[in-house]
Structure formats: C-alpha cells, structure tokens
Amino acid sequence: MKLLSAFNRLSKRKKIQVSLFVIVAVILIAFAVWRVVGLFAEEVIITNQATITYDDGSGSQTVTSNSVQTQVVPVSEDVTVNFNLNIQGRSDHSVTGISFKILPVGGTTPVFEVSNASTDATGSGQVLVTGLSSGNYDYRIRVPKFLSSTISNQPLVDLMTLDFGTMLGGDLNDDNIVNSLDFSIMMGDWGGSGPSDINGDGKVNTIDFSLLNSNWFISGD
Numbered sequence: 001m002k003l004l005s006a007f008n009r010l011s012k013r014k015k016i017q018v019s020l021f022v023i024v025a026v027i028l029i030a031f032a033v034w035r036v037v038g039l040f041a042e043e044v045i046i047t048n049q050a051t052i053t054y055d056d057g058s059g060s061q062t063v064t065s066n067s068v069q070t071q072v073v074p075v076s077e078d079v080t081v082n083f084n085l086n087i088q089g090r091s092d093h094s095v096t097g098i099s100f101k102i103l104p105v106g107g108t109t110p111v112f113e114v115s116n117a118s119t120d121a122t123g124s125g126q127v128l129v130t131g132l133s134s135g136n137y138d139y140r141i142r143v144p145k146f147l148s149s150t151i152s153n154q155p156l157v158d159l160m161t162l163d164f165g166t167m168l169g170g171d172l173n174d175d176n177i178v179n180s181l182d183f184s185i186m187m188g189d190w191g192g193s194g195p196s197d198i199n200g201d202g203k204v205n206t207i208d209f210s211l212l213n214s215n216w217f218i219s220g221d
C-alpha cells in the first residue's frame with residue numbers, strides 16, 4: 001500500500017517511466033525463469049534410449065539404457081553332439097560320409113551342417129557343433145544310399161545323445177525316396193558288388209532286393 005501511495009504522488013511523466021521500468025523488469029525476470037527451467041528440463045530428457053534382450057543360456061535378459069551402448073550377445077560354447085544309428089540289414093554299423101544337419105524347428109534351411117560324420121561298428125558317432133545359440137532345433141541325419149532320419153524340436157545341449165534308429169536302405173540315387181529309379185540301379189549292379197549292396201556282404205542279390213522292396217515308396221523324413 002505504501003508503494004501504491006508513493007506511486008500516486010508521482011507526476012504523470014514519472015508514473016509512465018516507473019510503469020515502463022516495471023514492465024521491462026517483469027519481462028526480463030520471466031525470460032530468465034524460462035531459460036533456467038528450460039536448462040533443467042533439457043537435463044532430464046532421455047535421448048537414444050535402447051532396450052536389448054538376449055539369452056545367455058540361463059534365460060532371457062533385458063537391459064535398458066539411457067544412451068546407446070554396445071551389448072555383446074553371448075554365443076554358446078562349442079557343443080558335442082553324440083548320435084546313434086543302425087544300418088538296415090547290417091551287423092557292422094560303421095559308415096562314413098554321413099550328412100548331419102541342424103535346422104530351426106520346422107525349418108528347411110540348415111543353421112549347421114557337416115557332410116563327413118562317421119560311426120563306429122556299434123553305430124555311434126559324434127559331431128562338434130559350433131556357432132549356435134542355445135535353444136530347440138531339428139536334427140537330420142542321412143547316410144549315403146539310405147533314407148534320412150529327423151529328430152524334431154530337441155534342445156541343443158552339450159554331450160547330448162540323439163538316437164536316430166534304423167537307417168532304411170534302397171535309396172540308391174540319393175533322392176530320399178525308394179522307387180523304380182533305385183530298382184533300375186540295382187538291376188544294373190545285379191550279381192556284382194556295386195553301391196546296391198545294401199547289407200554290405202559284398203554281393204548284390206536277392207537279400208538287397210528284399211531290403212529295397214521293404215522300403216518301396218518310403219521317403220526320408
């Protein structure tokens with residue numbers, strides 16, 4: 001009130017000067033407050049926020065940062081996979097040149113593949129798998145001249161053992177089905193010791209034909 005009384009006692013010219021001074025002062029103070037608040041506001045703005053999810057083998061992990069960071073996604077260690085199989089018609093199950101593939105569950109494109117796996121006389125073999133993350137996969141094996149066999153949707157675990165069962169013979173042209181094309185090849189080998197010797201006894205004869213015939217029109221899985 002005292003300020004108002006003093007203001008009223010001023011001349012008209014002084015009143016105008018004081019009023020202009022007050023207006024300018026208010027504008028400057030408002031500007032200063034806006035700048036200060038603006039500066040503080042900029043400090044709490046989160047830019048480049050990144051969220052990264054990965055699986056380190058013990059479950060899914062999520063990391064969120066206020067700025068972009070480089071995250072090293074764990075890759076599994078090398079995994080040794082043991083497998084067993086039997087060769088149809090044989091007592092010695094040793095074989096070479098085995099194709100071993102690992103595929104995404106239900107997929108058709110292998111994520112890991114070797115073509116030179118082998119087994120001992122008992123049909124046991126081993127493959128060193130590298131570069132795959134943990135998880136479930138399909139596993140497909142194929143012995144030359146025999147139909148493929150697949151084990152589906154199994155977790156990839158070190159020192160696991162896959163039992164592929166009996167490899168069915170007679171796919172002499174390696175197109176993964178036994179049919180007349182294979183029969184024609186066997187007729188060409190008949191009486192000799194060619195690749196149509198399914199049971200491995202050194203002769204192509206009725207025993208081999210019997211094995212081929214038992215798998216007629218069967219496809220590998």
Ligand SMILES: [Ca+2]
Nearest residue numbers: 171175177178
């Ligand atoms: Ca065939």
Ligand SMILES: [Ca+2]
Nearest residue numbers: 197199201203
């Ligand atoms: Ca034979």
